[in-house]
Amino acid sequence: MHLNIEIKAHCDNADEIRSILQQKGAEFKGTDHQIDTYFNCTHGRLKLREGNIENALIHYQRENTEGPKRSDVILYKSDPESSLKKLLEASLGILTVVDKQREIYFVENVKFHLDTVKSLGSFVEIEAIDYALDIGEFKLMQQCNQYIDLFKISNEDLIADSYSDLMLNLV
16 A cells, blocks of 8 residues: 555646656656556445556545545556456446556656546646655655646646546546
């Protein structure tokens, strides 16, 4: 389990953000085509991420509030060749599917995503991550706010909901 402080925002300045990340010496992990299948669950959210770079079963609990928010995450690295998806589909049922192209960057413990989500548009995510639970929520909040300011993300662009919620709202 690990702790994130994170935001999601509409993004119409991806080139500027890429430039800032480059100036900060960000490590570019690549562009990943990810399919996130969200399953019905009673507490939090459960999704299976299938990509070229990242493959994991992810459970997280997070309030739907705009701005930096705490997310408690449990991540299980999965084998894309396993029967895990079929098992989850049969036992829980699929809630929705999110299809996206994701650019992945890191500066120390802070992860950045520049996402193009099918049917939804372009977004930026900032995740200040405490893998060992030794950085602390206050420091993570500071890191997240630093990049919000640096990327010039306005309050109007901040999004409270997950991509799964946004997809469900389209229906």
